[in-house]
Amino acid sequence: MRPLLVEIRQNPLLWMLAFVPLVLAAEAIAPSAHTVLFVLAILAIVPLAALLSHATESVAAKTGDAIGGLLNATLGNLTELIIAIAALQAGEYLLVKASIAGAIVTNTLFMLGTAFLLGGLRHHVQDFNRAGGRLYSGLLLMATIALLAPAAVADLELAQGAQVTQKLSAGLAILLIAAYALGLLFSLVTHKELFAAADHGEAEGAPWPLGLAVGTLLVVTVLVALVSEIFVGSVQKAGETLGMSEAFVGFIIVSLVGAAAEMAVAFSAARKNRLDMSVSIALGSASQIALFVAPVLVLLSYVIGPHPMDLQFWPGAVTMVMISAVVASFITNGGRSAWFVGALLVFIYVIFAMTLYVLPPRA
Template sequence: MLIKNLIFYGLLIFIPISIAARYLGWSEPIIFITAGLAIVPLAGWMGAATEEIAIVLGPSWGGLLNATFGNATELIIALIALEEGLVDVVKSSIVGSIISNLLLVLGFSMLLGGVKYREQSFQPVIARVNASAMNLAVIAILLPSAVGFTSEVVPEVTLQKLSDAVAVVLIGVYGLTLLFSMKTHTYLYDAGTAEFEDNETVDPAIASSDPAKVSQPEEAPNLILWISVLVVATLAVAVESELLVNALEPATEALGLSPLFTGVIVLPVIGNAAEHATAVTVAMKNKMDLSVSVAVGSSMQIALFVAPILVLAGWVLGQPMDLSFEALELVAVVVAVLITNSISSDGRSNWLEGTLLLATYVILGLAFYFHPITG
């Protein structure tokens, strides 16, 4: 954890560098890269502040706060991109966040955890519940796209209304998943977090998977301090995200990257960096329940909450966004969900299964990289 914290502290230097690059007229690729690097530690601070506040608020409100701010960085980036009219990039980032959590994050967690421990276990019941929720997410993005594929002429208004209705359903389901995990079936989630209730110090970043279940520290966190940190970090992420989005198109063109590859691969890695580190760290501590909760839980939140919110936000911002995706994006999500459900269904993992997830992510990444740029 010390190494991770040092890296995050070191990356804070890119905040003034990115702002200076913008106002001194440096090249767009430099602005894009420095702003992206600056967002990484800010996302970590947002996560840490959320966990500390959650400890004070208690299990119910704490769990709700964590669920709300769990993917705040990705949501901020997507909202700014949506306001700029980069709807295709926003859609790609949704797909990228889902597959990166399921394949990249969980893959690294199973690989590195499996190298240290021959076999690791986690709750198969939770894995099945998560699998069902992700299957619903696949259905939700397949059907609007299928309507467009199976009809020669589909009015944009019709597709938009369908997407709005599906978005409302998904948000309702997301609310029910919170009720399930924090109220009616909390005992299913206690098993994976009970191991934290020992004498070891709990790092706020590690607790990000479910801070509501972490044992209360001896001294309660300073609520005013951490609320201030959360507000400042959120504002800073908004500023850096605006720099990132404004430089996105010219920077990706200069770097030889397509908007599709940038949205699916690059932006999710930037927004999820703190969660990636957390999931891998707890896996290497043989806390695979928590690692799976971070990785799969984040994908569920993107699919059931962030994506619907962006659909409705597009209506408010005057930037219509529907749930009709590119064929390759649909294939990527279906493949990611299928292989993740297959590997996690038995509640056990090893390094080879982690390698399979990573190999799938690399293959999909190559497909997006070599996908021809369309007008």
């Protein structure tokens, strides 16, 4: 318990844990104060995501390289997955799809771009391992092609278009999970020497004892689930009050909040000229969302959702994900970066955010 208390005392981000009991109390006292609950839930999820990240890294550090890399890859987006599951249970499928597409775009453009920018402001030119970037970019491109297929089927206006789209989405979900598993096998087992410089994120400090890390992981997962339920329950009314569409909240707000802890590590690594770690975190997280989180949610919708969810995204989301994947492939091909490259990536992200805010998709 002492390492946890020391971490909370030394990390200002974890001081925001005070918002966790606050949002739970507010939900019990004033369940109709949707805007207040929405804001408090966001403030509570950020430190919980940071704790999840640290606990995951500590567990991974105790289990060896292969299993540790697998744990980091599997649990790295646990916050986004829990939020999406809560939205799935509530039938908020537009929010789920927006958060999936937004997480891919946010990690690929905003996280990677800001890391390049911050690192470039301190170091004239930075190098990174191209192998990791090429792998993640290739996986993203394949996942984007998979997202195009249901949209193409829907445009055909078949007699049983909805059923065909659903069956195609279920098949694609299984295929994407298989590709994700093969990608882990390739990078962690058969060709791990190619990714030595871009190994999965190391913890900044000494890892916690295994018992403390596992206990923290379990407790924080439950807290994230409780806060996510409050967040999803208030998001629609709060969005209307604040002038934000459900798609904008999922695409921008949920993505930024869920990835806050990973961003802090990626930005810090870039400033320390450890750009391999930044690229691995940003693009690894994006490819994990596309290849693991999204298909898992499709399969889970058969069990916990009001009805099965498909992989048919609105055209603008597919376009933004495709552009992000192509840009990531182009940027990482050279293995070098400077601050202006990061600025361009951030500008593209801001263009997407402005467009979605002004012109939200139809529900």
